[in-house]
Amino acid sequence: MTTKSAAAAARATVYGYPRQGRGRELKKAVEGYWKGRVSAAALHATAAELRRSNWQELAAAGVDEVPTGDFSYYDHVLDASVMVGAVPERHRAAVAADALDGYFAMARGTQDVAPLEMTKWFDTNYHYLVPELGPDSVFTADSTKQVAEVTEALALGLTPRPVLVGPVTYLLLAKPAPGVAADFDPLTLLDRLLPVYAEVLADLRAAGAAWVQLDEPALVQDRTSAELNAADRAYRVLGTLADRPKLLVASYFGRLGAALPTLAAAPVDGLALDFTESAAANLDALAAVGGLTGKRLVAGVVNGRNIWANDLEKSLATLGTLLGLADHVDVAASCSLLHVPLDAALERDVDPQILRWLSFARQKVAEVVALAKGLALGTDAITAELTANRAALASRATSPITRDPAVRARAEAVTDADARRSRPYRERTVAQRERLGLPLLPTTTIGSFPQTDELRVARADLRAGRIDTAGYEERIRAEIAEVLSFQEKTGLDVLVHGEPERNDMVQYFAEQLTGYLATQHGWVQSYGTRYVRPPILAGDISRPEPMTVRWTTYAQSLTDRPVKGMLTGPVTMLAWSFVRDDQPLGDTARQVALALRDEVDDLEAAGTSVIQVDEPALRETLPLRAADRPAYLAWATEAFRLTTGGVAPGTQIHTHMCYAEFGDIVQAIDDLDADVISLEATRSHMQVAGELASHGYPREAGPGVWDIHSPRVPSVEEAAALLRTGLEGIPAERLWVNPDCGLKTRGWAETRASLEHLVAAARTVRAELRPS
Numbered sequence: 133m134t135t136k137s138a139a140a141a142a143r144a145t146v147y148g149y150p151r152q153g154r155g156r157e158l159k160k161a162v163e164g165y166w167k168g169r170v171s172a173a174a175l176h177a178t179a180a181e182l183r184r185s186n187w188q189e190l191a192a193a194g195v196d197e198v199p200t201g202d203f204s205y206y207d208h209v210l211d212a213s214v215m216v217g218a219v220p221e222r223h224r225a226a227v228a229a230d231a232l233d234g235y236f237a238m239a240r241g242t243q244d245v246a247p248l249e250m251t252k253w254f255d256t257n258y259h260y261l262v263p264e265l266g267p268d269s270v271f272t273a274d275s276t277k278q279v280a281e282v283t284e285a286l287a288l289g290l291t292p293r294p295v296l297v298g299p300v301t302y303l304l305l306a307k308p309a310p311g312v313a314a315d316f317d318p319l320t321l322l323d324r325l326l327p328v329y330a331e332v333l334a335d336l337r338a339a340g341a342a343w344v345q346l347d348e349p350a351l352v353q354d355r356t357s358a359e360l361n362a363a364d365r366a367y368r369v370l371g372t373l374a375d376r377p378k379l380l381v382a383s384y385f386g387r388l389g390a391a392l393p394t395l396a397a398a399p400v401d402g403l404a405l406d407f408t409e410s411a412a413a414n415l416d417a418l419a420a421v422g423g424l425t426g427k428r429l430v431a432g433v434v435n436g437r438n439i440w441a442n443d444l445e446k447s448l449a450t451l452g453t454l455l456g457l458a459d460h461v462d463v464a465a466s467c468s469l470l471h472v473p474l475d476a477a478l479e480r481d482v483d484p485q486i487l488r489w490l491s492f493a494r495q496k497v498a499e500v501v502a503l504a505k506g507l508a509l510g511t512d513a514i515t516a517e518l519t520a521n522r523a524a525l526a527s528r529a530t531s532p533i534t535r536d537p538a539v540r541a542r543a544e545a546v547t548d549a550d551a552r553r554s555r556p557y558r559e560r561t562v563a564q565r566e567r568l569g570l571p572l573l574p575t576t577t578i579g580s581f582p583q584t585d586e587l588r589v590a591r592a593d594l595r596a597g598r599i600d601t602a603g604y605e606e607r608i609r610a611e612i613a614e615v616l617s618f619q620e621k622t623g624l625d626v627l628v629h630g631e632p633e634r635n636d637m638v639q640y641f642a643e644q645l646t647g648y649l650a651t652q653h654g655w656v657q658s659y660g661t662r663y664v665r666p667p668i669l670a671g672d673i674s675r676p677e678p679m680t681v682r683w684t685t686y687a688q689s690l691t692d693r694p695v696k697g698m699l700t701g702p703v704t705m706l707a708w709s710f711v712r713d714d715q716p717l718g719d720t721a722r723q724v725a726l727a728l729r730d731e732v733d734d735l736e737a738a739g740t741s742v743i744q745v746d747e748p749a750l751r752e753t754l755p756l757r758a759a760d761r762p763a764y765l766a767w768a769t770e771a772f773r774l775t776t777g778g779v780a781p782g783t784q785i786h787t788h789m790c791y792a793e794f795g796d797i798v799q800a801i802d803d804l805d806a807d808v809i810s811l812e813a814t815r816s817h818m819q820v821a822g823e824l825a826s827h828g829y830p831r832e833a834g835p836g837v838w839d840i841h842s843p844r845v846p847s848v849e850e851a852a853a854l855l856r857t858g859l860e861g862i863p864a865e866r867l868w869v870n871p872d873c874g875l876k877t878r879g880w881a882e883t884r885a886s887l888e889h890l891v892a893a894a895r896t897v898r899a900e901l902r903p904s
């Protein structure tokens with residue numbers, strides 16, 4: 133065992149860093165370029181300056197190898213598509229005319245050409261652009277961007293390690309291009325792709341990169357033996373190239389499982405593994421293959437996607453174990469720091485007590501560097517860091533913020549019965565029919581109405597002190613009144629108040645719940661130039677007072693028709709926040725569910741007969757591996773039922789989800805036991821109705837008949853045709869009529885016309901159902 137030398141040489145590194153800059157310079161420059169206010173040269177200059185300052189910051193903090201190529205004008209998977217020449221046919225002319233404009237055309241589309249599809253990057257909230265491939269795809273190497281960044285970093289006297297999306301993950305993330313058979317498997321293109329990667333690797337080596345990192349996060353998902361064979365072949369080919377840089381194959385977001393023996397045996401020079409949540413599984417798997425001999429192990433011990441201070445002693449213990457399993461151990465964050473905000477020190481409004489529990493990108497780099505130092509020189513070399521870390525962890529563990537006895541006692545006392553409606557659906561529906569008196573095919577909307585400029589101005593005026601709270605609320609009430617009167621006039625059956633008071637469906641509630649923390653500068657890239665500031669589930673959650681009752685009862689006072697109460701569900705609250713790492717997710721979900729249950733109960737007590745609890749994120753937090761899904765779905769559905777389980781049979785519970793592919797969670801949707809579910813369905817032509825039917829879904833459903841992602845107004849006939857299709861799967865007594873999702877991103881003009889058409893379509897189809 134070469135423990136001593138392995139430890140002595142420990143290096144600190146990361147795989148990527150937040151791109152936007154302290155003042156969100158990148159966002160401003162890119163958007164400015166789109167609007168014609170910033171020249172291409174100025175945009176390139178801003179980008180180069182951001183890269184320089186990031187790298188120098190990393191180097192100054194003690195990072196030995198800086199990542200290059202992780203920077204992107206829009207998305208690193210799109211960059212990979214450009215690197216291998218996978219430009220869709222429809223974008224070729226634009227790319228040929230101007231590389232930068234063509235790049236943005238692929239990302240965002242143009243008047244005439246559709247962009248690449250966008251989807252979630254594994255189970256994070258980052259979205260990438262999906263490569264489009266087909267049997268005729270031809271790859272060509274374009275290493276310009278990668279080589280340029282290596283050259284820039286070398287010129288600054290730094291040691292660059294280019295980070296590329298690995299070939300196997302690239303193909304596994306790809307989809308058949310439009311017009312290509314849906315069963316086309318992009319992985320069949322591997323042998324065509326590898327020579328292109330070989331060319332890029334040779335260019336990078338020639339440019340001066342000693343190491344190149346190939347990211348293969350797709351290998352932490354369940355993979356078939358064909359896929360594992362592809363990984364084996366890919367790294368056998370790349371690993372045996374003559375004259376190549378050293379190769380580090382990186383995995384993150386979970387355990388490698390069956391792919392670990394494959395990569396451990398591959399002729400590459402290093403492996404990066406995630407030792408955060410999947411530490412035990414990866415340690416066992418490493419031990420099972422007899423450790424990594426002759427390879428560099430990069431240990432991702434600092435969680436790169438949460439915002440909590442690392443437990444340095446625990447990480448050192450893991451690193452110590454790893455010294456027995458590899459010839460050379462380096463220290464890293466578990467994944468790119470793209471997924472966390474830049475710097476916790478920018479948060480001036482956070483209680484300093486809590487601030488030391490937090491670790492954003494900058495703090496994580498310091499943790500990685502300290503751990504590498506501790507590993508190389510012994511813990512004496514980092515006494516100060518260990519002492520401060522121990523104190524921060526102790527203060528978090530014992531703080532009244534993280535330990536609210538009342539919240540804990542209540543969560544512990546939850547029984548099965550609390551998470552169950554008192555009567556089964558078939559009895560509830562009778563009570564609800566009687567109470568609500570709705571027609572067949574009742575019409576409704578998903579909740580939000582257009583967020584107008586006036587509303588944004590009102591919010592800005594309030595923030596700037598130009599109006600007071602009373603003035604602001606006056607404007608909100610006026611908006612609600614307008615939304616109500618429009619819905620009555622249009623003839624909708626179940627109305628909404630329109631959500632004008634909400635800035636965001638998670639933040640609005642987070643701001644009112646005790647135990648949640650908001651940040652001022654905690655921006656994280658969602659996609660392209662869109663950044664979000666997820667709130668932080670910092671402590672035990674409770675609801676000091678009602679959050680929505682006022683607005684819902686005001687809206688209800690304006691009409692005789694039922695107005696839906698509108699809440700964001702517990703699973704979505706977790707999914708779009710930073711979650712606690714000091715207790716199981718299910719425990720946090722249960723606390724949030726109990727707080728929301730109070731709101732549901734208060735709405736009911738105030739006379740609300742229909743309450744919608746949105747869970748658009750239920751599917752997106754589905755664990756990457758099938759083996760982990762049942763446990764997730766168990767706590768997730770329990771949290772929803774706990775939120776809604778306290779109401780009387782005659783109170784109708786709705787839920788909403790905005791995706792069309794939900795085959796793998798249809799049982800979970802059933803387990804929510806909501807009386808009504810609205811789903812996105814327009815683009816898939818009501819496919820969900822058939823899927824619900826074949827599952828035997830017993831309750832009511834509203835597959836959407838208006839695609840709200842497009843400004844297009846559906847005609848009455850189109851909506852009616854979709855309803856008729858819906859009726860093939862769902863009987864008329866259980867079919868609702870609604871748009872795909874909320875209307876907050878739409879304008880009033882198309883909202884008016886579309887909802888009129890939707891109501892007319894419902895009437896048309898109702899008339900067809902009535903026996904003449």
Ligand code: GLN
Binds near residue numbers: 579698
């Ligand atoms: N009620 C929310 C709205 O209508 C739901 C949004 C969502 O599903 N993402 O805006």
Ligand code: ZN
Binds near residue numbers: 790
């Ligand atoms: Zn939606």
